[in-house]
Amino acid sequence: MVYVSKLAGFLARIALLVIPVICHPGEIHDATAVKNEIHARNLVAATGKHLLDACSNSLEARALQARSIVRRANTVHELRQKRDITGKAQKFRRDLQSLDTYEAINHNMTGVKHYTPNTPEHTIFSANTSCILTPSIVSGPYYVWGEHIRKNVVEDKWCDGIDLHLEVQYIDFNTCKPVPGLWVDHWSANASGIYSGIDIAANEAADGWNSTYLRGVQPTDKDGVVNFDSIFPGHYHGRATHTHLLVHSNVTVNPNGTLEVGTGAISHVGQLFYNTVLRNAVEKTYPYNTNTQPVVTNEEDRFTPGQADNDYDPFPEFLYLGDDITDGLFAWIQVGINMTQDWTSNSPYYVAAAWYGEDGGVENPESPFMNGTISLL
Structure with a gap:
């Protein structure tokens, strides 16, 4: 898409003019660049939403939705059984009437908005965001190529928190068909x-460049679905709470179970955000309540959340697995993706800060985020 390509060039030209603010290194924001990025993203989102709407009532799309309902319900049953949870799962309902409601509680499938513990599973798990997470949401300064191919990204150390099982389903918005065989990177802060x-x-991560907690790669299945067992991400100065996702296509998988560096295309770059009610509930629990970094609200974040509308929705649906948030969360989202795009050469949208291989992690000295050439997240 021409306007997005032009925007990437524009961002590169203004990179040295960015006014710094205090936050993670590499996470410095320029209001003009962000405004233009959001505009380009919204144009892509509107086009994608129109295409999805046009084919969403096809027999194939309806069959896919039916399978999604069954899969989500089975996943929750299995998670509850694994955790020996006997209390009723808290279910939340969304409401798209206004951004305030939309951002605050509308993804909460817990009974606050007319749902009860007896609400049919078909009603609960048919909810999806049909969102377009456009590639103009950059990968950020801390992407690492070569992470372990694994579903469970929680390690023994530095991963205390609220369990989060995340399901992401990728739909080609040109066809409304699921996209199998993608490889999806997941990473977030602890x-x-x-x-x-x-x-x-x-x-300064414990174990430095060799640490791998809360990072992993998984392939999408025949229904375009990928799952990660993680924790709810922590907050840090400069950004609202979020989870990173990056999609590879046509990659080469090495015999040792890693993705070969430099192969394939970067088909999508996105970030998921979480509504205020959910985040506030998490922040009251340990160890989140020991995090002394300033909290940035979704409204204060210059990227995405405050711009969400019916075309662009970066907030996953979610429910509590039990009657308390400490029982863990199940969250799900559908992502519209344009399989004709490749963002591999479009810095700053995609850039690797480091590589992780058989000998551990290695910093990328040419990363524009690390060396200060580009300071926009």
């Missing part, structure tokens, strides 16, 4: 607001 795999000022 409850203290620190990313693994990065060892620089303000983000």
Whole structure:
């Protein structure tokens, strides 16, 4: 898409003019650049939403939705059984009438908006956001290529927090068909607001460049679905709470179970955000309540959340697995993706801060985020 390509060039030209603010290194924002990025993203989102709407009532799309309902219900049953949860799952309902409601409680499938513990599963798990997470949401300064291929990204250390099982389903918005065979990177900060795999000022991860907690890669199945067992991400100065997702297509998988560096295309870059009610409930629990970094609200974040509308929705649906948030969360979202795009060469949208291989993590000295050439997240 021409306007997005032009925007990438524009961002690169203004990179040296960015006015710094205090936050994680590499996370410095320029209001004009962000405004133009959001405009380009919204144009893509509107086009994608129109295409999805046009084919969403096809027999294939309806069959896919039916399978999604069954899969989500089965996933929750299995998670509850695994955790020996016997209390009723808290279910939340969304309401798209206004951004305030939309951002605050509308993804909460817990009974606050007319749902009860007896609400049929078909009603609960048919909810989806049909969102367009456009590639103009950049990967950020802390992307690491070569993470472990694994569903469970929670490790023994530095991963205390509220369990979060995340299901992401990728739909080609040109056809309304699921996209199998993608490889999806997941990464987020821990409850203290620190990313693994990065060892620089303000983000000094335990074990430094060799750390891998809360990072992993998984392939999408025949229904375009990928799952990660993680924790609810922690907050840090400069950004609202979020989870990163990056999609590879046509990659080469090495015999040792890693993705070969430099192969394939970057088909999508996105970030998921979480509504205020949910985040506030998490922040009251340990160890999130020991995080001394300032909290940035979705409204204060210059990227995405405050601009959400019916075309662009970066907030997953969610429910409590039990009657208390400490029982864990199940969240799900559908992401519209344009399989004709490749963002591999479009810095600052995609850039690797480091690589992780058989000998551990290695910093990318040419990363524009790490060396200060580009300071926009």
